[in-house]
Amino acid sequence: MMGVNWRGWLVAGLAVLSVAGLAARAAAEPGESGVWTFGVDNDVLNGADDNYSNGLRVSYTTAENDVPDWLFSAAQYVPMFKTTGDLRAQFDLGQNIFTPHDITDPNPPTTDRPYAGWTYVGAGLASESDGRLDRLYMDIGMVGPASGAEWVQKNWHRTFGFNKPMGWDTQLKNEPGVILGYERDWSLRSGKGPLGMEAEALPFVGGAVGNIYDYASTGVTFRFGADIPDDYGPPLVRPSRTGSDWFAADRASPVGWYFFAGVEGRAVARDIFLDGNTFADSRSVYKNNYVGSLQFGGAITFRQTRISLTQIVRTREFKGQPEPDSFLSLAVSTRF
8 A cells, every 4th residue: 555655646746747847838938948857865975874864856947937826826925925026936746765873673773763754745936036035835745654765765775785774664654744934045146257257145044834844944055156057056855955946047158167065054843753743653752953054065057957966964963863964965957
């Protein structure tokens, strides 16, 4: 039954993304198109296989001002959201996988992070004006066996010869989940110097509520490069800060690039992957209410494609966590 559940999520999510993409391309003005993004997080290249173990996200962002009426109408009820800017809608399908430190132990210590998966579909709206970006999003999905995380990790490890994860029988129980999130970014960019060189600061604030996460966050990202695209940093898989899936390359130059580094601090009231199920008994640990992360890496754009690679280091999220969490995030965004 678990396999039926996760395949149902996959088919439904891909159908939503495909319909959204076809509708947006039909409605967009000539010469414009939306952006498809594929993102993956994994810790194996950092020599680890625990905590936040893997993340996947496929996203479609519409062309500018090609937004479904129902999404625009919903955003008008949010006091802080500016609906008069350049609007873009976004549709997501994603999955996160969390595991304890030793995945070969069939009965991990109850003081270690529980096994858990989260598979979701999402919709959001972004508004940009005068160097400011506002984003609203809602993710709806399932935690527990219905997420399909166990199937994904076991088959991935079997295919590539990694250690077999043995403790999925102890994972969090099935629970439907919802996340309502809001982020605001500001762009403080210098003028172009020799060879198109630029520098930029991107301060931001944000937060989320729901039975999956409750948190508030703030931070800043700095970047430096040549012919930096008009975006707000590289896209990342949530729960990391998301950046922007859309981008506009400098038309005067077919190639642009930048290096970046940033920090984020979060005050966390709830994290289901640490606190355990909301409505049922499950494993849990004592979480740290204040978490910080460091992000650094680079991105390159070539005409209608952007590729970014980000190293993320996150402070200990729960009491007794042996060491900070670290993983790599790869994202490819393209118009077609």
